[in-house]
Each structure stands twice: as structure tokens, then as C-alpha cells.
Amino acid sequence: MMRSLMAGVVALVLTAGIGGLSRWEWEADKTSNAAIRLAWRTRSARVQECRPPTAEELSGVPTHMQQREICEGRVLAYRLRVSLDSQVVVDEDIHGAGAREDRPIVVFREFEVAEGTHTVEVSFEREDGGEMLTDNLALTPATLELSTRLELNKKEIALITYDTETRSLVVQGYGM
Amino acid sequence: MNALYTWRFNPLYHSGAVTQMLMVVLMVTGVYLIFFYRISAPYESVDRITNQVWFGRWIRSFHRYASDAAVVSIAFHMLRVFVQDRTWGPRTLAWISGLTLLFVTFVCGWTGYVMVWDVQAMVLAVEGARFLDVLPIFSEPIGRTFVTSGALPSAFFFLNLFLHVALPLTIFVVIWIHVSRIARPRLFPPKKLTWSIIGLLVGMSVIWPILMGPEADVFRIAEKAPFDVFYSFWLPITKLMPAGLGWLAVIGLSTLLLLVPLLTRPAAVEIPKPSTVNEALCDACRQCYIDCPYEAIAMIDREDSKRGQVAHVHPELCVSCGICSASCAPMSVGPPLQNGRVQLAGVKEFINEENVAEQKVVIVACGNGAGGIVANGFPEAPVLGVECAGSIHTSVLEYLVRAGAQGVLVAVCPPHDCWSREGPQWMSERIYNDREAELQPRVDKRRIRVAYASAAELPVVYREYQNYLADLDKLDAKEPERNIDISDVCIPQEIEA
Numbered sequence A: 001m002m003r004s005l006m007a008g009v010v011a012l013v014l015t016a017g018i019g020g021l022s023r024w025e026w027e028a029d030k031t032s033n034a035a036i037r038l039a040w041r042t043r044s045a046r047v048q049e050c051r052p053p054t055a056e057e058l059s060g061v062p063t064h065m066q067q068r069e070i071c072e073g074r075v076l077a078y079r080l081r082v083s084l085d086s087q088v089v090v091d092e093d094i095h096g097a098g099a100r101e102d103r104p105i106v107v108f109r110e111f112e113v114a115e116g117t118h119t120v121e122v123s124f125e126r127e128d129g130g131e132m133l134t135d136n137l138a139l140t141p142a143t144l145e146l147s148t149r150l151e152l153n154k155k156e157i158a159l160i161t162y163d164t165e166t167r168s169l170v171v172q173g174y175g176m
Numbered sequence B: 001m002n003a004l005y006t007w008r009f010n011p012l013y014h015s016g017a018v019t020q021m022l023m024v025v026l027m028v029t030g031v032y033l034i035f036f037y038r039i040s041a042p043y044e045s046v047d048r049i050t051n052q053v054w055f056g057r058w059i060r061s062f063h064r065y066a067s068d069a070a071v072v073s074i075a076f077h078m079l080r081v082f083v084q085d086r087t088w089g090p091r092t093l094a095w096i097s098g099l100t101l102l103f104v105t106f107v108c109g110w111t112g113y114v115m116v117w118d119v120q121a122m123v124l125a126v127e128g129a130r131f132l133d134v135l136p137i138f139s140e141p142i143g144r145t146f147v148t149s150g151a152l153p154s155a156f157f158f159l160n161l162f163l164h165v166a167l168p169l170t171i172f173v174v175i176w177i178h179v180s181r182i183a184r185p186r187l188f189p190p191k192k193l194t195w196s197i198i199g200l201l202v203g204m205s206v207i208w209p210i211l212m213g214p215e216a217d218v219f220r221i222a223e224k225a226p227f228d229v230f231y232s233f234w235l236p237i238t239k240l241m242p243a244g245l246g247w248l249a250v251i252g253l254s255t256l257l258l259l260v261p262l263l264t265r266p267a268a269v270e271i272p273k274p275s276t277v278n279e280a281l282c283d284a285c286r287q288c289y290i291d292c293p294y295e296a297i298a299m300i301d302r303e304d305s306k307r308g309q310v311a312h313v314h315p316e317l318c319v320s321c322g323i324c325s326a327s328c329a330p331m332s333v334g335p336p337l338q339n340g341r342v343q344l345a346g347v348k349e350f351i352n353e354e355n356v357a358e359q360k361v362v363i364v365a366c367g368n369g370a371g372g373i374v375a376n377g378f379p380e381a382p383v384l385g386v387e388c389a390g391s392i393h394t395s396v397l398e399y400l401v402r403a404g405a406q407g408v409l410v411a412v413c414p415p416h417d418c419w420s421r422e423g424p425q426w427m428s429e430r431i432y433n434d435r436e437a438e439l440q441p442r443v444d445k446r447r448i449r450v451a452y453a454s455a456a457e458l459p460v461v462y463r464e465y466q467n468y469l470a471d472l473d474k475l476d477a478k479e480p481e482r483n484i485d486i487s488d489v490c491i492p493q494e495i496e497a
């Protein structure tokens, strides 16, 4: 009798233990108050750069197979500059994704900030060069700029992204 | 656990079968839930299941609790086979496929939680993406998918749902591989245990159902929310690590687990030799072939002058448990150091050394269980230690009784605790139910008693010993026999000649 009672109690406690551990209250992100996130994906311009072949490249190739120029295509990089409260936090070239850097360019950054007001300046500028291969109109503009003041509450995330409709950088999420 | 639930229903002894049973529960409850899940509105549809659909909340909670209980039972199952050193040699396949099951179960749990798309789901998804993004597989960071826009593409939830349905199917295929080297795998626990576990989980689902956590919001940093420790326990650890270090830890741990069969394998000289068959003595009774818990014995056509079949051991499948030694009346099969003949020689020595003719009780004990008395001794009575109770030939017991012991206490692991799976079961059937090679009718069965005790249950051995002493007092004392020759009766003369 006593044994059955104990067996029942232990089984109940173990089952309740499973129930409790199945819903452990946890705060995954304690460290930051708010965040500013930069995330977008764009197509850059594909260019072709041609040059005359070097003597070395010509040697050994029969005359009728010699090319007058050697052309290589590539996708132009963008330079991303971000200042947060007048401090430069990013200043670097973003290349196309993929091993040959010919896939769309992806920007994906996140900055933890304290709650409150912050000034953000973003510039995204395509490098110059080469002969354009893609229809320029379908592309992201050569320069994108955004300068704004964000008032962030606790736990809020402001998303700065590229809006294909207006073809400009916009702020989303924040304040919603 | 035995004290509370008796060895018959000790859930630890049935951890593999309990896990399998829970997988079936998950399958059934999952099929119900999937009818109400919408990839176009994941959170809302789960919310609807939780709040509106008749039963929905209970079934969802039952599905959830069963998946948690499965992790617990896998952990115990794994720990048990590890502690019992059942990880190497012919059991390598079971260990490796077990690890596969563990991995698939966790991935399945991950997809299950992502399906709900609450805060926990988002944290799991973002953390998972952070790990995948350091691999050079994807040209674009997939983590971006979760954070750019409010509405996630339903393609993502479709893929996730597909995995959550497909992976359990692979689990059943892998379970089949997992137990493929085992004869008569126990895939379901005893009915009483099955229904108790189901009853407890259903009861908790009704009384304390799972409710919705806050919905995932990609524009808010994850707030405090309920997390499932069984599937998300790694989050607090990996959150502190760069993804590369996390991978290193995962790869390190997985390699270690995968190497367990190699690391736990004893040195070559210590590995017991597999069973062999003395074909001249085998009369093709098939009993060893039936009894072997690892399907290591086949019956093949004889190649010598005699006709018919003969037992044949596949050494690569044999775990040297010795169980076949006790299956064979003519003592023609068994690992070289454990076969019936070697046991008889050993028992003769034991009888002389321990002066068995003068003993009230002699204990034959299994080295893996029996309160650990083989290793630590038992001051009250002489102990004849064996590798596995299932390997004790009944002739050995007969010998001890006829040599003068008033009683023989066979102290063995509880049936479901046997390291070789079926030892105690076959042993007691040979003593009490005339299973081949049965205890001969000329032996008074009251002179032999079986006591089930695990390695941790020394008090049980004491109790059984005291009870047996008291019961033996009620019997008349018997005289020892002289010149016992078991082989006269046991082994056919013409073969012996």
C-alpha cells in the first residue's frame, strides 16, 4: 500500500517535472536594450572589362586563334558606410554573394543600442568601372543614402532596408 | 526504482521500448494536429488548435509532453547501454544508429518548435540560421530571411513542415536498423507501463495544458518566454559562442560519441572469444539458434558424413554472452571458456574448494547484477560467479544439489535488466518450464531458487537468502551423492565415445 502510494507520488512528481521543464521561462536576449538592423538584398551592375592580351598569353597560340582583347565580366561592389551617433561603425566594400561574387549583394548587420534617441547615417555607393552589361534601369541606384533620427523603446528593433517600390532606403518595424 | 515499481515495470529497464512507444504516440497525435496547421498562418493556426478545436489543446499538449518524455527516455536508454558496456563489437551498429536516432529526434524537435512561430521558435530559427550561415553552403545568409519582413515566406514553413513530417518516418526506418541485430526486440513496454505513461501524460495535458507563448515578432528583441528545456537546452550555451566555436563543440562531441564503440572496446586479449560449435556433438535440436538474443546462430546443412543440419555461429554477430552454452543439452556450443563442459569442470573444482557437501546454501550469481556479490563476496555463503545467468547450464545446478548443497540460490539480474537481454528469462524457463536444456526431473526443484536482484540491490539478495534459509529448514536434510557423473546422463554415450 505504502509502496503503491510512493510509486504514484514519484510518477506524478516526475511527470510534473517534465511539464515544468517544458515551459521554462527564459529571456534569450538580456544583453541589449534595442537594436538597429540593416538588411537588404540588391542586384548590382554587371560590367565587362577588356584588355589586349599580353605577349605571354599570345605565345604558342596559332595566329587564327589569337584574340584581340580578353574580356572578363564581374559584378560591381558597393561601399557601405554607416555612422551611428556620428561614429563610423561600418566602412567597407560589400561584394556579390557566391564564390564568383556574381550573385546579388546582401547587407545584413545588426547593432545593439541603448534605448533612446540615435542618429543614423547610411550610404551605399556603387564603385565605378567597366562597361555596363545589365539594363541599368532594373538595378539598384548607384547611390542610396539615409540620414535619420530614431527614437527606440526598450526591445525595439528598427529595420533599415531597401524598398523596391520607391527605390530608396527606408526604416521599417520601428514604432509599429 | 525496482523497490517502487518492481523489476517488471521499472521504466529504466524499458527505456528503449518506452521511447519507441512514445514515437508511435507522437505519430498518431501529429497526424491529428497536422489537419489544423496552416503554413500561411502558422502562429494563428496553432493558436486556434490551442483555443478552439475540440480536444486540440489536449492533443497538442500530449504531443508536446510525449516528445519531452521521449528525450528523457532516450537519455536513460543511452546511459544504460553505456554503463552496461553494450557499446562495442557487434553492438556498434545499434550504438551508431542510436546516435542517428538521437540526432534526428533533436532536429525533428527543432522543426516542431519552429512550426509554432512564437518567441522560442524565432530564437531557435535565428540561432540555427546563425550556425548554418558560417557554412559555405548557402551563398546568402539565411538568417536574413527571419528578420527582414514581418511575414515570412510560406515556402519556409512548407519546408519546415515537410521536414517535421519526413523525419519521423526516417526515425522508424532507423529504429528498424537499430534493432536489426537483435532477436525478438521489445518494441513496446509491458501494457501496464505503457498505459500508465500515457495516462500520466494525458492527465497532465488536461490539467496543465501547454498554452501559447508570445508570437514571434521580428521587430522586437526576444522577450522572456517559455522555452522547452528538452529541445532548447543548448540555446543558453551556444548564444554565448561564436558560431565557429559552436560547430567545433558540436563536431567534437559528436566525434566523441561516434568513437564510443572504439573507445570502450577492451584490449584484444580481453575480448571474450565468440561461441563455437562442436559439430560432432550437435544433434540439430535448434535450441541455441532459438535462444541466441543476437541472432548469431544459424542452422546450416552439415558438410560431414552425417545428414541433416548443424548449428553455426557467425562470430561477427556473437557478443559472447554464453546463453547458448546453457541451451544445449549435449553441451556442444558456447564461447570456449563458458561452454557446458568448461562449466562442469569449474563446478567440480568449486565443490571441492568450498566443501559444498557441508553447505546449507550455495549461491550462483551473475557478475553483472546480484547485488555485486561476485565482485565483493557474500560472507554468509560460497558464491559461484558466472558471466550471465543465462549461460548457467542446468547440469551445473544439478551437480551442486547432488554434491550436497541443501539449496542453490541463483541470484541474477532482473529479466529486463540483463546485459545480454534474455539470460534470466531463459534460465528460469529451463529450471521451471522445461525449456530445453531443462533441469532434469530427478532434481528436487525446491532445492533451487531464483532471486532477481540488480547490481544495486544487495539487500534484496540478503532478504532472499534469509527467506530461502527459512524455507529449507522445512525440508529434510539430504545426503551428498558420491561419484556423480552428469555426463553419463547428459551426453549421449555413442557421441562421447
Ligand code: HEM
Binding pocket: B016, B017, B019, B020, B023, B074, B077, B078, B081, B086, B087, B091, B094, B095, B096, B097, B098, B099, B101, B102, B105, B175, B178, B179, B182, B184, B185, B186, B187, B419, B420, B421
Ligand atoms: C528514438 C530513439 C531510440 C529508440 C526508439 C531505441 C529503441 C531501442 C530498442 C527497442 C532496443 C532493443 C531493446 C531490447 O529489446 O533489448 C534498443 C537497443 C539498443 N539501443 Fe536504442 N533506441 C533509441 C536510441 C538509442 C540511442 C540514442 C542509443 C545510444 C547512442 C541507443 C543504443 C542502443 C544499443 C547499444 C542497443 C542494443 C543493446 C544490446 O544489443 O544489448 N539507442 N534500442
Ligand code: SF4
Binding pocket: B274, B275, B291, B292, B293, B294, B295, B296, B297, B313, B317, B318, B319, B320, B321, B322, B323, B324, B325, B334, B335
Ligand atoms: S554467446 Fe551464444 S547466445 Fe550469446 S551471442 Fe554468441 S552465439 Fe548468441
Ligand code: SF4
Binding pocket: B277, B281, B282, B283, B284, B285, B286, B287, B288, B289, B310, B311, B327, B328, B329, B330, B331, B332, B333
Ligand atoms: S543447442 Fe546444441 S545440439 Fe541444439 S542445435 Fe545448438 S549446438 Fe546443436
